[in-house]
Ligand SMILES: NC(=O)c1ccc[n+]([C@@H]2O[C@H](COP(=O)([O-])OP(=O)(O)OC[C@H]3O[C@@H](n4cnc5c(N)ncnc54)[C@H](O)[C@@H]3O)[C@@H](O)[C@H]2O)c1
């Protein structure tokens with residue numbers, strides 16, 4: 154069960170913030186082997202590795218037209234309606250993120266502007282090892298389509314019978330994504346990075362996944378393929394005081410613990426009484442969960458920490474940088490203002506984290522393992538490049554020319570200076 158700690162010394166906080174993830178050095182050699190196999194054997198490597206890790210050698214790697222069209226009837230009407238509602242909310246939230254910058258005249262005759270352009274070829278990884286995360290497809294597919302990415306490839310591991318979950322296929326159909334590859338894990342990442350006969354090499358790979366997927370993404374990013382961020386095993390940190398409801402807090406902790414044995418959940422509280430009540434609720438609710446095995450293992454790696462006040466809870470949370478932060482405290486509005494490191498924040502007692510996982514509109518592909526200190530979650534921007542443009546008139550060059558000449562000369566870069574001087578001479582007819 155969850156480890157309890159009362160008023161830990163601040164010198165121990167960094168140690169407490171370590172996630173239960175395997176070392177990069179432990180995972181990298183195996184993943185490098187996988188990369189080599191995919192580069193040497195292409196599609197055949199994907200088939201062999203599906204057999205090894207997913208327990209099936211699919212009869213074909215690409216989902217067929219027939220598999221795609223027959224998926225709709227296999228998804229019940231209530232689920233289709235829920236997916237549609239989530240799709241609409243996610244679309245509404247993400248389309249408002251579009252920016253159009255007006256040109257700016259920094260000096261008379263010197264005009265600068267910036268334009269957003271879609272990344273042309275993108276790859277989406279949809280986890281499917283232990284749960285078919287069709288919600289993740291909405292989180293990646295909606296902004297990819299809004300951005301206008303021309304070529305979108307989707308990789309997801311096949312089930313033991315070689316199929317892809319109908320809800321994933323239905324969601325792909327809704328989004329208009331039809332190139333779907335039955336491949337998971339590091340081999341899927343390798344295929345999207347290097348290309349195979351069936352998988353087009355892409356410029357940027359998106360999507361969460363287990364540690365193999367996350368480390369593989371980090372490794373290809375060193376080889377020149379962009380990635381969204383390291384989005385590994387799910388985590389949540391709940392800050393709770395006496396205003397919190399222990400049953401709600403336990404439910405929120407379990408909602409992320411059930412993702413997998415390597416997930417971590419953290420409870421910070423000012424009240425030992427609340428901590429005990431949450432402990433009882435955890436036991437009660439855990440016993441009812443179909444994925445109790447995963448959740449119980451995750452709780453073993455998790456923490457419940459009593460701290461003296463809300464300021465200390467905020468300080469710990471900012472140091473921990475959780476993927477999800479729930480503020481189940483009286484002053485959630487003012488404390489939210491002080492959050493500087495978190496993937497996504499949930500305010501008050503009636504904002505469960507699962508609402509963001511599925512349907513409120515925000516993106517659930519978020520940085521884990523402390524990466525929220527520097528990375529943002531997926532958004533429309535993740536699928537766009539920002540290209541800057543400028544146009545300088547002869548009057549503009551007359552205004553800015555001297556500045557550039559002086560700076561170039563001071564850096565000892567005469568050719569830079571000349572590129573301006575030669576034009577100024579022409580303007581002045583010298
Ligand atoms: N951070 C986020 O935004 C976010 C969002 C959703 C899900 N998640 C996380 O995604 C993960 C999904 O994990 P999953 O395992 O269910 O699915 P997954 O699709 O990420 O991984 C399954 C694949 O892992 C590979 N694999 C499994 N065992 C292996 C081994 N021993 N060696 C090499 N490769 C192996 C296999 O190829 C398999 O196809 C969970 O950890 C969940 O918490 C994170």
Ligand SMILES: N[C@H](CO)Cc1c[nH]c[nH+]1
Pocket residue numbers: 286288289386387388409476510517518519
């Ligand atoms: N909590 C996950 C992100 O860490 C996203 C998810 C998908 N389905 C359910 N939850």
Ligand SMILES: [Zn+2]
Pocket residue numbers: 387408409412510
């Ligand atoms: Zn979740």
